[in-house]
Amino acid sequence: MTILAAASLLLAAGCGTKTASTSGGTSSEAGKVIKIATQSPLSGGSATVGESIKLGAQFALEEQKAEFKKLGFDLQLVPYDDQGDPKKGVANAQLIGADKSILGVIGHYNSGVAIPSSEIYEKYSVAMVSPANTANDVTDRKLKTVNRIVARDDLQGPAGADYAAKELKVKSVFIVQDKTAYGTGIAEAFKKEAEKQGVQVVGFEGITIGEKDFNGVINQVLSKKPDMVYFGGLYTEGGLLIKQARQKGITIPIMGGDGMDSSTLVEIAGGTIQNTYFTTMATDPRKTDKGKQFAEDYKKKFNKEIEGYAAYGYDAAGVYLKGLKQAIQDNGNKMPTREQVRDAVRKVKDYEGVVTKVSFDEKGDNKYAKVYLYKFDAPKYPGEQVGEVSK
Numbered sequence: 001m002t003i004l005a006a007a008s009l010l011l012a013a014g015c016g017t018k019t020a021s022t023s024g025g026t027s028s029e030a031g032k033v034i035k036i037a038t039q040s041p042l043s044g045g046s047a048t049v050g051e052s053i054k055l056g057a058q059f060a061l062e063e064q065k066a067e068f069k070k071l072g073f074d075l076q077l078v079p080y081d082d083q084g085d086p087k088k089g090v091a092n093a094q095l096i097g098a099d100k101s102i103l104g105v106i107g108h109y110n111s112g113v114a115i116p117s118s119e120i121y122e123k124y125s126v127a128m129v130s131p132a133n134t135a136n137d138v139t140d141r142k143l144k145t146v147n148r149i150v151a152r153d154d155l156q157g158p159a160g161a162d163y164a165a166k167e168l169k170v171k172s173v174f175i176v177q178d179k180t181a182y183g184t185g186i187a188e189a190f191k192k193e194a195e196k197q198g199v200q201v202v203g204f205e206g207i208t209i210g211e212k213d214f215n216g217v218i219n220q221v222l223s224k225k226p227d228m229v230y231f232g233g234l235y236t237e238g239g240l241l242i243k244q245a246r247q248k249g250i251t252i253p254i255m256g257g258d259g260m261d262s263s264t265l266v267e268i269a270g271g272t273i274q275n276t277y278f279t280t281m282a283t284d285p286r287k288t289d290k291g292k293q294f295a296e297d298y299k300k301k302f303n304k305e306i307e308g309y310a311a312y313g314y315d316a317a318g319v320y321l322k323g324l325k326q327a328i329q330d331n332g333n334k335m336p337t338r339e340q341v342r343d344a345v346r347k348v349k350d351y352e353g354v355v356t357k358v359s360f361d362e363k364g365d366n367k368y369a370k371v372y373l374y375k376f377d378a379p380k381y382p383g384e385q386v387g388e389v390s391k
Contacts, residue, residue, distance in 0.1 A: 032072055032074055032335065033074045034068070034075055034103055035099065036075065036077055036106065037078045038057050038080065038106045039093070039096075039105055039107030039108050040053040040108055040109045041082055041083050041109055043083055045084065046110065048307060052304075053109055054313065056309070056311060056312065056313025056317065059314050078102060082110075082117070086112055089114070089116065089117040090117050090120060093120035093121060096121070096124070103336070104126060106130075106316050109132045109309070111135030111180075111181045112135075112182055114130060114135075115141075115181060122146070125144075125338040126342070127323065129316040130147065130148035132148075132150060132312060133148050134186065134258060135152075136153055136185060139152070144346065147366075149319060149353070150366065151369035151371050153182070153186040156279050158190070159389045160230070160279040161191075163373055164194065165197035168253055170194075170228045171198075171199060171200065172201075173199055173201055173226050174226040174228075174229050175201060175203060176229065176233070176241065177204070177205075177207075177232035177233060178209055179206040179208065180233070182233075182259060184232065186232045191204065203226070207237060211237060213244075218244055227252060229250070231254065234259040234260070235259060235262040235264050238260045239264065239269045242265075242269040242272055242273060251275065252275070253276070255276070255278065256276075256277075256279075257279050258282065258308075263381040274377060277373060278373070278383075280373075281371060282308035282309050282372070283356075285306065287385065291355055295311075298310060311353075311354045311355045314353070315351075315354055315358070318351065319348055319353070324341055327341045327345075356368060370388055372386075372388055
């Protein structure tokens with residue numbers, strides 16, 4: 001792809017941020033610009049969480065902009081809308097790779113988008129720090145550029161199953177999943193642990209992203225009469241599934257994973273959300289004084305209530321910026337290469353964020369990542385944080 005073509009595609013993508021072409025900007029000022037991209041869904045069904053990730057990263061960059069200015073560098077945020085679509089994510093990743101002033105990426109939200117997009121980052125040696133991706137394959141490929149600050153599905157799925165068996169006393173479960181890398185992955189992880197705990201899996205059915213009528217699968221649930229329904233998928237379909245299931249008289253617990261962690265889940269399900277649970281990698285930041293202050297500052301800055309992954313977008317950017325500063329220092333306070341930044345980010349140890357501590361292992365997984373569980377007794381987000389349920 002030519003640079004001219006890449007620039008044209010960037011305008012068409014409508015990312016809303018002016019970027020410098022790799023073939024232009026030969027002045028010393030242009031040479032000191034460091035861009036950090038975000039990739040998350042800014043439109044479509046997952047836009048609520050996607051925007052919160054972008055805003056969290058933006059908050060971190062703006063806080064540290066003056067510090068980097070003293071070092072002689074101008075930090076710029078370049079937000080990309082991956083639309084929750086793997087093809088769009090990959091196309092954006094190609095543009096990111098072609099812009100040599102972009103030295104890192106904060107994202108994605110959807111694991112199914114992160115996995116193919118990260119293959120492009122690896123090709124161009126662009127460091128990625130994910131605030132939300134949980135699928136095992138995100139890091140199991142052992143790419144040098146890929147890191148995440150949240151737990152994996154092989155921790156989250158079993159934690160949900162363990163709670164269902166031991167605390168909710170579930171003996172049988174019907175599993176629904178959305179056939180994505182994330183949805184299928186977490187559903188399979190839940191299924192494996194549930195069966196290990198002696199829970200009978202009476203159904204394992206798939207739905208499609210964008211589907212709005214779940215009567216078919218709900219009728220199967222009614223016929224099987226399980227003690228619980230487990231949903232591996234995102235909050236848009238999850239909210240509709242809950243609402244339609246309750247309207248058909250299904251009052252048993254419904255549980256899902258962190259894909260359900262959004263205020264939009266509550267907006268869609270409304271009062272039918274009672275007796276719903278979800279596991280998530282995102283703790284409520286307001287549980288600590290530090291996090292409470294962040295939530296207040298976030299609302300003041302953006303005039304929005306904090307979403308589950310806003311603080312993780314902030315912490316992911318903070319981790320990345322720590323690595324970036326180290327790379328600059330190691331390079332004699334000069335502009336580092338992408339490879340130098342990539343390696344410095346992976347070496348970050350014991351970073352103290354707003355909601356999580358971070359040290360990356362050899363795969364890029366966070367050694368301190370945890371899983372939390374929330375319960376809804378009323379239509380109020382984020383619900384009651386039952387506690388830490390890491391398996």
